[in-house]
Amino acid sequence: MSxxxxxxxxxxxxxxxxxxxxxxxxxxxxxxxALASISxxxxxxxxxxxxxxxxxxxxxxxxxxxxxTTELRPLSPVEPKFSILPLLVGTxxxxxxxxxxxxxxxxxxxxxxxEYASHNTRKILKPIIEVLAGIPTIVYGFFAFTxxxxxxxxxxxxxxxxxxxxPGIVMGIMIIPLVASLSEDAMNSVPNAMREGAxxxxxxxxxxxxxxxxxxxxxxxxxxxxxxxxxxxxxTMIVTIASGSSKNFTFDITQSMQxxxxxxxxxxxxxxxxxxxxxxxxxxxxxxxxxFTLLMNMLARYIARRYREAY
Amino acid sequence: xxDINSINMVxxxxxxxxxxxxxxxxxxRLLLNNIVKYLFLFAASFAVAVxxxxxxxxxxxxxxxxxxxxxxxxxxxxxxxAGIIGAVVGTVWLMIIVGPVTMIIGIGTAIYLEEYAKRGxxxxxxxxxxxxxxxxxxxxxxxxxxxxxxRVFGFGSSIIAGGLTMSLLVLPIxxxxxxxxxxxxxxxxxxxxxxxGATKWQTIKNVxxxxxxxxxxxxxxLALSRAIGETAPLxxxxxxxxxxxxxxxxxxxxxxxxxxxxxxxxxxxxxDEYANLAAATIVVLLIILFVMNSIAIIIRNKFQNRY
Numbered sequence: 001m002s003x004x005x006x007x008x009x010x011x012x013x014x015x016x017x018x019x020x021x022x023x024x025x026x027x028x029x030x031x032x033x034a035l036a037s038i039s040x041x042x043x044x045x046x047x048x049x050x051x052x053x054x055x056x057x058x059x060x061x062x063x064x065x066x067x068x069t070t071e072l073r074p075l076s077p078v079e080p081k082f083s084i085l086p087l088l089v090g091t092x093x094x095x096x097x098x099x100x101x102x103x104x105x106x107x108x109x110x111x112x113x114x115e116y117a118s119h120n121t122r123k124i125l126k127p128i129i130e131v132l133a134g135i136p137t138i139v140y141g142f143f144a145f146t147x148x149x150x151x152x153x154x155x156x157x158x159x160x161x162x163x164x165x166x167p168g169i170v171m172g173i174m175i176i177p178l179v180a181s182l183s184e185d186a187m188n189s190v191p192n193a194m195r196e197g198a199x200x201x202x203x204x205x206x207x208x209x210x211x212x213x214x215x216x217x218x219x220x221x222x223x224x225x226x227x228x229x230x231x232x233x234x235x236t237m238i239v240t241i242a243s244g245s246s247k248n249f250t251f252d253i254t255q256s257m258q259x260x261x262x263x264x265x266x267x268x269x270x271x272x273x274x275x276x277x278x279x280x281x282x283x284x285x286x287x288x289x290x291x292f293t294l295l296m297n298m299l300a301r302y303i304a305r306r307y308r309e310a311y
Numbered sequence: 312x313x314d315i316n317s318i319n320m321v322x323x324x325x326x327x328x329x330x331x332x333x334x335x336x337x338x339x340r341l342l343l344n345n346i347v348k349y350l351f352l353f354a355a356s357f358a359v360a361v362x363x364x365x366x367x368x369x370x371x372x373x374x375x376x377x378x379x380x381x382x383x384x385x386x387x388x389x390x391x392x393a394g395i396i397g398a399v400v401g402t403v404w405l406m407i408i409v410g411p412v413t414m415i416i417g418i419g420t421a422i423y424l425e426e427y428a429k430r431g432x433x434x435x436x437x438x439x440x441x442x443x444x445x446x447x448x449x450x451x452x453x454x455x456x457x458x459x460x461x462r463v464f465g466f467g468s469s470i471i472a473g474g475l476t477m478s479l480l481v482l483p484i485x486x487x488x489x490x491x492x493x494x495x496x497x498x499x500x501x502x503x504x505x506x507x508g509a510t511k512w513q514t515i516k517n518v519x520x521x522x523x524x525x526x527x528x529x530x531x532x533l534a535l536s537r538a539i540g541e542t543a544p545l546x547x548x549x550x551x552x553x554x555x556x557x558x559x560x561x562x563x564x565x566x567x568x569x570x571x572x573x574x575x576x577x578x579x580x581x582x583d584e585y586a587n588l589a590a591a592t593i594v595v596l597l598i599i600l601f602v603m604n605s606i607a608i609i610i611r612n613k614f615q616n617r618y
Contacts, residue, residue: 021510024512025510025511025512028512029423029427031419032419032420032422032427033423033427035415035416035419035420036419036420036423036424036428037437038416038482039416039420039437039440039441039444039482039483040440042455042479042482043440043443043444045455045458045459046447046451046452046454046455049454049455049458049459050451050454053458104354105354105357105358108350108351108355109351109355109357109358112351112354112355113355116351116352117355125356125359128362129359131362132358132361132362134600134604135362135365135597135600136539136540136541136542136569137540137542138540138542138569138572138573138576139365139369139540139572139593139596139597141573141576142369142572142576142590142593143365143368143369145576145579146368146372146576146579146586146589146590147364147365147368173358173361176358177358180358204337204340204341204343204344205344205348206340206343206344206347206348207340207344227446230446234447234448234449234450234451235448236448236449236450236542236543236546237542237543237546237569237573240543241576241577261448261450261543264450264453264454264547265450265546265547268453268454268457268546268547268548268549269546269549274462282454283454286450286451286454289448289450289451290447290448290451293446293447293448294443294446294447296446297442297443301442
């Protein structure tokens, strides 16, 4: 079968195709930009819902009551009281316990991995620590509630069945991988020449670590602590399960305490109807939490950038 | 001064360094170094020990409860007859939404940022925005989902509301890993493609994306495994603790594996056996996560360092 080829037609066809292609080329960036703007819309969505409902909340409850009184009784039928201080104290105390666990263990783990461990030990230890980072927080919550709390109750007198100590410790364990891997990254980026220089002067490995490596990596290490704090502030499931829902203004970690996140869970779990003050209060609490974590994250980035020593 | 005096010049074999002094001075430091070394090792093994205890506890608690009936039965208030098929189906439905949604938006955003956007204000604004979103607590995303998807869009506590909330939550992970993957495609591949007369989109579609795909997939799987275990947003958008039927479409109410663990854990105060059910569910969840992460690692290792 022979086919007559019309050159003119072919050229026209090709031109048409080229036009379509040119249109696609122009359309694609717009489409991709639309996809990219979804992340911006998310931020706008978060900020606008938080700001708007928080505004509604402060129409009904005074700013002073929210930040200076110490009573929190959101669902009381007679006289509901809204103060964030009990939640703030709960959050800060549990974060403190968590960091007391995570900082020393996380940092020493990082030192061991970066300075002392042989290649093979590192190859085994690192993945295991990464596994720890991949375990869902709900599993840690279960662990805190059914395992750590009962053990602690044998040791610590007067420990309630829900308390701030056990979730704090478990949260610290959860944060160890974060602190360890970020600190290790910071220490790894210290050039070997500096270590060798110190060793040539007769320093032991410990002295090299404490006087050369850590000072050189300090910005990254501190940034990892700050990020750890940010994680602890926003952590929800461990505290919801293991810390109970007492809204007392107390600094006693053997007692039940409620964090900001656990309060949000409690109120959304059906207790408060939409439109009530209690319902709006959770947005005010969430807004406070959002600001806190945002500040921590920005601080961490600032420290890491500002004080980084470039080699 | 001691050091100088102790150098004995008279000896037939010239000894400039007195080994005794060195030993005396160094031994403490070396001893300290060795002690601290084991201290560090001890601290580093702490994480391993905790992981071992956690896994051991969970498996022991689930023995006798984790069996085929548990996997195929529906929810029940009677611990002996309770099963998690509804939660498994719910989790699968959730992933059916989160997977494609995050893949399309995540890869699209990454391509835009890496290939199209000019390095300037807009670029750094979007980039900073994504970094900040990655640090927002998951519970705040839950509130966003509750306000926008559940109430404004009227989806209720359905799969689509949960899925979209979860998608926004893990989106930063997908974007950042996809960006890294695209960045690691060497420039000469693009140049070769342009040299053949390909347009920008053709280059991206036919050259950049295929060679970045393994890393993008790895990031996507890791993001999904984060979404599977995430509980707080689901609690906030109001998944009921009731016995709900197995969901059949994305607009149905549902429960998911982590939700089931949550409810069984807090109810274990009432019924002891619920703790075992929670442990058994945790084992199922951890196995799923383990399989997903293994796939991600296999993909990563298989396609690593090709250039």
